[in-house]
Amino acid sequence: MLSEAKKLQSRRTFISRLSILLSLPLAQxxxxxxxxxxxxxxxxxxxxxxxxxxxxxxxxxxxxPDVASHGNLVPIKISVVSSMTEEDYVETITLLSNQNAxxxxxxxxxxxxxxxxxxxxxLRLMENQEVIAxxxxxxxxxYLGRRQAYISISKNL
Amino acid sequence: MKYIPHIELPQNIKKGDIIEIKTLIPHEMRPAxxxxxxxxxxxxxxxxxxxxxxxxxxxxxxAKLSPEIxxxxxxxxxxxxxxxxxxxxxWKENNGQIIQNSEQKLKLE
Numbered sequence: 457m458l459s460e461a462k463k464l465q466s467r468r469t470f471i472s473r474l475s476i477l478l479s480l481p482l483a484q485x486x487x488x489x490x491x492x493x494x495x496x497x498x499x500x501x502x503x504x505x506x507x508x509x510x511x512x513x514x515x516x517x518x519x520x521p522d523v524a525s526h527g528n529l530v531p532i533k534i535s536v537v538s539s540m541t542e543e544d545y546v547e548t549i550t551l552l553s554n555q556n557a558x559x560x561x562x563x564x565x566x567x568x569x570x571x572x573x574x575x576x577x578x579l580r581l582m583e584n585q586e587v588i589a590x591x592x593x594x595x596x597x598x599y600l601g602r603r604q605a606y607i608s609i610s611k612n613l
Numbered sequence: 614m615k616y617i618p619h620i621e622l623p624q625n626i627k628k629g630d631i632i633e634i635k636t637l638i639p640h641e642m643r644p645a646x647x648x649x650x651x652x653x654x655x656x657x658x659x660x661x662x663x664x665x666x667x668x669x670x671x672x673x674x675x676a677k678l679s680p681e682i683x684x685x686x687x688x689x690x691x692x693x694x695x696x697x698x699x700x701x702x703x704w705k706e707n708n709g710q711i712i713q714n715s716e717q718k719l720k721l722e
Contacts, residue, residue, distance in 0.1 A: 528683060528684070529683045530683075540693075553681070556681065558679070560677075560679065561679055561681040561682070562676060562677060562678050562679060562681070562682060563676065563677040564674070564675075564676045564690075565672075565674065565675040565676070566674060566690075567671075567672055567673055567674070569668065569671060569672075569673045569692060569693060569695075570673060570674055570690065570691055570692060570693070571631040571691050571692055571693030572631050572691035572693075574690070574691055575674070575676075575688065575689060575690045575691075576687075576688070576689045577676075577682060577683075577686065577687055577688050577689075578682065578683040578686070578687050579681060579682060579683060580642075580680075580681050580682065580683050581681075
């Protein structure tokens with residue numbers, strides 16, 4: 457009786473160890489493909505815009521209310537530190553959201569005539585989400601800014 | 614339907630100032646709504662897809678919008694004043710309709 461139980465246990469441990477052994481090398485390529493498939497639409501869009509360039513953080517600031525009272529009308533202000541001269545100016549700011557299937561909320565194009573790389577608008581943000589702003593200069597540099605948006609009333613209209 | 618845009622320029626502008634220009638256009642910015650049943654057809658999206666601001670025929674600012682922008686889209690931006698002139702603001706709906714305002718003139722003190 458006892459030997460039977462022992463045998464059963466040893467078989468179980470053997471099988472469990474075998475499964476661990478098998479799963480380890482097999483799991484890694486599977487996991488990596490899973491991670492690739494899990495790439496969010498906004499990340500794909502960022503890569504599409506930036507290609508192989510790396511963005512610099514800290515130059516773009518996004519102003520949002522601490523907690524927006526209603527998702528239908530969320531004021532937002534985006535500004536980029538730039539001298540805005542003919543030689544060096546911010547060409548485009550792309551505004552993205554990490555929640556939407558179509559991630560681009562808006563795109564703003566500036567010129568040296570703008571004088572200031574700053575603009576504001578109002579957004580529809582129906583749930584808490586991260587807003588990402590990617591600025592591109594005429595020299596091909598990229599600046600990235602991100603800000604979490606908090607909405608107090610969501611969806612119930 | 615006729616959309617009448619509102620534009621606000623600051624007062625007492627001098628050469629070299631960087632001024633903020635505020636624009637607003639009444640528009641529902643309707644996202645696409647799918648039908649409740651398979652037989653029922655949904656309503657297509659209708660929104661302002663593009664906005665441009667020109668000063669003396671030079672583009673100062675432009676924007677591409679989506680239905681994620683609130684109804685009655687408000688856009689504000691900046692411009693460096695170098696000379697007096699005329700603004701042309703253009704809004705374009707996704708169905709191709711164009712709304713244009715070229716009445717705003719900039720006078721220097």
